[in-house]
Amino acid sequence: MIIAKNLVKKYDTTCALKDASFTIEKGEWANIMGPSGSGKTTLLNLIGCLDSPTSGSLLVNGIETTKLGQKERTRFRRENIGLVFQQFHMIPHLTALENVMIAQYFHSIEDEKEAKEALVHVGMGHRLHHMPSQLSGGEQQRVCIARALINQPQIILADEPTGNLDKKNEEAVLDIFRELHSEGRTIVIVTHNPEIGEIGDKIIQISHGEVKY
Amino acid sequence: MFTRLVTKSLWVRRERLLISIIAVMLGAAMVTSLLTISLDIREKMGKELRSYGANLVVLPGEGEYINQFNATHNSIIGSVPFLYFKAEVNAKKIEFAGANLEAARKMNPWWHVEGLLPKGEEVLPGINAANKLGLKAGDMLSIGDKSFKVSGILDTGTSDDNRIFISMETAEQISGKSGATLAQVSVLGDIDDVIKYLENKGYKVKKIRQVAESEKALLDKTQLLMALVSFFVLSAASLSLFCTMITSVLERSREIGLMKALGCGNGRLAAIFLAEAGVMGVAGGILGYFVGLLLAQFIGMEIFDMQVSIKPEVFLLTLLISILVAAIASLLPIKRAISIDPVVILRGE
Numbered sequence: 001m002i003i004a005k006n007l008v009k010k011y012d013t014t015c016a017l018k019d020a021s022f023t024i025e026k027g028e029w030a031n032i033m034g035p036s037g038s039g040k041t042t043l044l045n046l047i048g049c050l051d052s053p054t055s056g057s058l059l060v061n062g063i064e065t066t067k068l069g070q071k072e073r074t075r076f077r078r079e080n081i082g083l084v085f086q087q088f089h090m091i092p093h094l095t096a097l098e099n100v101m102i103a104q105y106f107h108s109i110e111d112e113k114e115a116k117e118a119l120v121h122v123g124m125g126h127r128l129h130h131m132p133s134q135l136s137g138g139e140q141q142r143v144c145i146a147r148a149l150i151n152q153p154q155i156i157l158a159d160e161p162t163g164n165l166d167k168k169n170e171e172a173v174l175d176i177f178r179e180l181h182s183e184g185r186t187i188v189i190v191t192h193n194p195e196i197g198e199i200g201d202k203i204i205q206i207s208h209g210e211v212k213y
Numbered sequence: 214m215f216t217r218l219v220t221k222s223l224w225v226r227r228e229r230l231l232i233s234i235i236a237v238m239l240g241a242a243m244v245t246s247l248l249t250i251s252l253d254i255r256e257k258m259g260k261e262l263r264s265y266g267a268n269l270v271v272l273p274g275e276g277e278y279i280n281q282f283n284a285t286h287n288s289i290i291g292s293v294p295f296l297y298f299k300a301e302v303n304a305k306k307i308e309f310a311g312a313n314l315e316a317a318r319k320m321n322p323w324w325h326v327e328g329l330l331p332k333g334e335e336v337l338p339g340i341n342a343a344n345k346l347g348l349k350a351g352d353m354l355s356i357g358d359k360s361f362k363v364s365g366i367l368d369t370g371t372s373d374d375n376r377i378f379i380s381m382e383t384a385e386q387i388s389g390k391s392g393a394t395l396a397q398v399s400v401l402g403d404i405d406d407v408i409k410y411l412e413n414k415g416y417k418v419k420k421i422r423q424v425a426e427s428e429k430a431l432l433d434k435t436q437l438l439m440a441l442v443s444f445f446v447l448s449a450a451s452l453s454l455f456c457t458m459i460t461s462v463l464e465r466s467r468e469i470g471l472m473k474a475l476g477c478g479n480g481r482l483a484a485i486f487l488a489e490a491g492v493m494g495v496a497g498g499i500l501g502y503f504v505g506l507l508l509a510q511f512i513g514m515e516i517f518d519m520q521v522s523i524k525p526e527v528f529l530l531t532l533l534i535s536i537l538v539a540a541i542a543s544l545l546p547i548k549r550a551i552s553i554d555p556v557v558i559l560r561g562e
């Protein structure tokens with residue numbers, strides 16, 4: 001499903017990722033763990049086709065993503081990948097519901113009912129028409145998760161999805177991931193939380209850009 | 214979703230949006246008045262030019278009036294003396310023209326009389342004068358202490374529409390003057406010879422074509438000036454639009470990065486920004502059209518003494534130009550938006 005070989009990502013002088021090789025099988029739940037600045041977000045961006053590596057090979061869903069052009073990467077991301085960002089990003093002048101619908105719109109066509117259901121699913125049914133500025137960090141995070149899942153992507157990439165949540169909300173979010181996992185989706189989560197680490201099928205440990213797994 | 218996306222983001226930036234719309238409006242107003250003046254006044258002037266042919270206007274050489282206009286020359290096929298004067302009607306100053314109206318109509322074949330030519334205690338207002346005074350055929354009109362019946366309405370498409378025509382006798386009665394302020398002379402043949410002949414008799418002579426031609430030169434100059442002003446105002450408008458758009462793109466780079474990360478392709482991104490610019494273009498264009506009509510009317514009346522009429526093709530052209538300006542102004546900002554790298558933006562903070 002995801003096969004990385006000798007992935008290198010350099011930013012000017014810093015080498016954020018050195019020779020990373022690993023495999024994540026279809027339907028697997030992989031946790032990427034490591035200290036701050038070790039290259040976790042960088043790695044996730046590569047898998048999510050947001051960025052391209054300096055060298056190396058990365059097969060996602062059987063496609064060599066390093067060979068894709070910018071347009072094809074956008075299309076690939078739209079079709080295959082759901083992203084939950086480390087800093088929950090929302091469009092400030094759209095409501096929670098519209099922020100979910102926009103992902104549907106970019107993917108194909110919007111379906112308000114489905115978007116509502118997705119928000120209800122993450123426990124945000126009572127905040128459909130709130131603006132991002134009127135939502136707490138945890139609430140925004142849940143909207144972002146609903147948005148990442150709305151197009152039923154095969155691969156879900158989440159950068160510290162529970163970092164801002166209290167115990168109860170964290171459990172709710174983890175339940176969603178468990179459900180997705182049981183449906184056979186591939187899940188890659190960046191986390192500092194050892195409890196989450198235990199749920200996953202495998203842990204990709206990373207430090208100073210080097211992957212140990 | 215597309216409409217929501219566009220309208221909501223426009224609404225968030227409504228103040229700046231308004232400024233851009235006003236900028237486009239000013240440009241569009243110039244374009245509208247330029248086009249209206251060019252097309253409409255030119256057309257009307259052409260009408261005057263064509264119908265006058267090679268005719269002459271004879272003015273008094275000395276003094277204000279031609280007492281008895283008599284000219285006998287082989288090439289003169291007709292002449293009509295006119296007595297122009299101003300008088301107050303319903304507290305409005307109106308220009309009157311007294312003449313033998315049968316003869317005047319023959320000499321000005323484009324005159325269109327709705328009703329009858331006036332006889333005795335009757336008047337024939339031009340269509341603009343009639344509108345100004347709220348007159349129609351059959352109405353009564355008092356001038357001084359006398360009452361006149363409106364025998365019909367005259368439509369010429371020229372500045373004669375602003376006048377009220379009456380018979381020469383009535384004109385002399387009301388104004389208390391006698392003679393003519395000018396005479397229209399119809400010439401068939403050697404016009405220069407006729408001019409020499411008339412000048413020898415002590416008259417001032419003008420070729421009507423010359424009158425019209427100097428008006429035409431004025432029109433050309435006005436048009437050139439307006440074209441220049443239009444160009445600069447449009448440039449300023451597109452600059453203003455450009456600023457609005459580029460600021461919008463810079464302000465929203467996180468949002469743009471996010472949209473791209475969520476799978477928004479370049480085409481769609483460009484469409485969103487084009488639509489935002491398009492809204493400004495269309496709104497400014499429509500508003501500008503109406504402001505431009507007022508401006509054209511003002512210029513027409515002040516400079517050319519003509520009422521301009523509304524031309525639908527001017528509206529379409531104005532709208533098109535406004536949209537074009539908006540599109541051109543947003544090219545660079547859109548390029549900028551497309552070049553935004555989602556990774557850098559989303560990492561930010």
Ligand SMILES: Nc1ncnc2c1ncn2[C@@H]1O[C@H](COP(=O)(O)OP(=O)(O)OP(=O)(O)O)[C@@H](O)[C@H]1O
Nearest residue numbers: 011014016035036037038039040041042043086557
């Ligand atoms: N655009 C960039 N230009 C230069 N250096 C960068 C850029 N992006 C990331 N880096 C560097 O790459 C390294 C890895 O960054 P990354 O964001 O992947 O870390 P992380 O493991 O996600 O950390 P955290 O847990 O704090 O989110 C860091 O040293 C960072 O400074």
Ligand SMILES: [Mg+2]
Nearest residue numbers: 040041086159
């Ligand atoms: Mg990170």
